[in-house]
Amino acid sequence: MSTGVTRRRAAAAGIVVGFLAAVYVALVVLGRVDQYLFPANEVAVPAVPAYVPGTDIGVNVSLPGVSEPGPKPWTPEARLNILVLGIDKRPGQPEDGSYRSDTMFIASIDTHAGRLQLLAIPRDFWAEIPYGNTPGVWAENKINAAYSYGQFYKYPGGGAGAAVAAVQHNLNITIRHYVVIDWEGFVRLIDALGGIDIDVPETISDFGTDVLEVFPNNTVQAGRQHMDGKQALGYSRVRVDGDLKRIERQQLVIRAVAEKAVSLGYVARIPELWSAYRDAFKTDIDNGLIPGYALMARGIDLSRIETFSLGKAMYGGVAEDGQLILLPNREQMYAIIDEFLADPQARDEAPKVAVVTPPGGEAAGKAALAHLEAYGIAPAWVTVIAGDGSGQPGIVDVTGKPYTAGKLTGLLDLRMRNPDGTEPPGFDLVIQLGDGTALKTPKAGN
Known part of the structure; x- marks a missing residue:
């Protein structure tokens, strides 16, 4: 082979290598930008098949920072929590006024499972809220x-910023974004859907206020009802039977909105609708994020919305100034939050898990419990048992909980094993810790 040909081939190879390097760098940069523009839908490039020159030997080469070697495991980062506030601003009132949030709930999107959970926060929950303009x-x-306080005292981020701070402070839930909608915007959005259909569980009347005046005889009849925007608002606001029952009605309205949006194909039109109705609400979601959130929304199964309420953990009380308030049973409240934030696929299996410690392994049991909780295994599902050392270290799937069993192998340095008769009865999964069992960070492919 001549020297000129060799040089030309070497130059061509250099160009190809340079091109591939440029593509690789572009993919890495795109991945970083994509985390902003397309949250939870980041670019992932499969491992590249490469062959050893002159042979038939091939390997899959993963590109650092680009390739995804296998399915992603569930991690807390799979959660996107959005605080939704419905404020009692009436038509004609100023935008910057001090209003209370008539409705307050967290919409939590689990991007790993493609699921949506809603956590209702009672409006009368007695809590610590920001005071003044200093965080x-x-x-x-x-x-x-x-x-209202945030608006009046000009707290950083205004009323929404103060509401987010209050939720994070009292509930220990990280909020990524907020959405604020007033009555007028709510009515407009429902009417844009052509109204919604709700299976009203029980007849309700309100003759003491004008909330239900849009219904005949101020009464919503039980059964299937089609409601326009004003009727849906009235049904969401009526509280003659208490705030907790009102929360149940609001969740019915949210489900009905989701069903109608899906039936009309609106999920696929989010960017278009965002532009048309952007003025109907306030949010800190940047316009640049909308394409990514629209893509993410397409993967959410809106037929499986799960609803939670902190109302079950509240009891009535009276404040020093005479206000009727709701006080939290904190143990129950945090149990509800743990369930709400848990891995939904594990929650589907409703596992009863036993963590059996070796003799003297109390600290190891507590560490394992905290580790499992951090990765979506709710503490209410887990019982720590002091063992006598007779069990063989490993994980036993007693009743058939394959998703949770696989998840546990990614969290603990233990293998699946068959039952040996030493497992405590009444559990679906038994984790037998050994001396020095290591806790693992879940990785793709586990």
């Missing part, structure tokens, strides 16, 4: 006053 200064009041 970290708190005052006791109903949590729905946080928005």
Whole structure:
């Protein structure tokens, strides 16, 4: 082979290598940008098949920072929590006024499972809310006053910023974004859908206020009802039977909106609708994020919306100034939050898990419990048992909980094993810890 040909081939190879390097760098950069523009839908490039020159030997080469070697395991980062606030601003009132949040819930999107969970926060929940315009200064009041305080005292981020701070402070839930909608915007959005259909579980009347005046005889009849925007608003607001029952009605309305949006194909039109109705609400979601969130929304199964409420953990009380309030049973409240934030695919299996420690392994049991909780195994599902050392270290799937069993092998340095008769009865999964069993960070492919 001549020297000129060799040089030309070497130059061509150099160009190809340079081109591939440029593509690789572009993919890495795109992946970083994509995390912003397309949250939870980041670019992933499969491992590249490469062959050893002059042979038939091939290997899959993963590109650092680009390739995904296998399915991603569930991690807390799979959660996107959005605080939704419905404020009692009436038509004609100023935008920057001090209003209370009539409705308050967290919409949590699990991007790993493609699921949506809603957590309702009672408006009368007695909590610590921001006071003044300096973060970290708190005052006791109903949590729905946080928005009003934030507006009045010009808290960083205004009313929404104060409401987000109150939720994070009292519930220990990280909020990524907020959405604020007033009555007028709510009516407009429902009417844009052509109204919604709700299976009203029980007849309800309100003759003491004008909330249900849009219904005949101020009464919503039980059964299937088609509601326009004003009727849906009235049904969402009526509270003659208490705030907790009102929360149930609001969740019915949200489900009906989701069903109608899906039936009309609106999920696929989110960017278009965002532009048309952007003025109907306030949010800190940047316009640049909308294509990514629209793509993410297409993967959410809106027929499986799960609803939770902190109302079950509240009991009635009276504040020093005479206000009727709801006080939290904190143990019950955090149990509900743990369930809400858990891995939904594990929750589907409703596993009863035993963690059996070796003799003297109390600290190891507590560490394992905390590790499992951090990765979506709710503490209510787990019982720590002091073992006598007779069990063989490993994980036993007693009743057939394949998703959770596989998840556990990614969290603990233990293998699946068959039952040997030493497992405590009444559990679906038994984790037998050994001396020095290591905790693992889940990785793709586990």
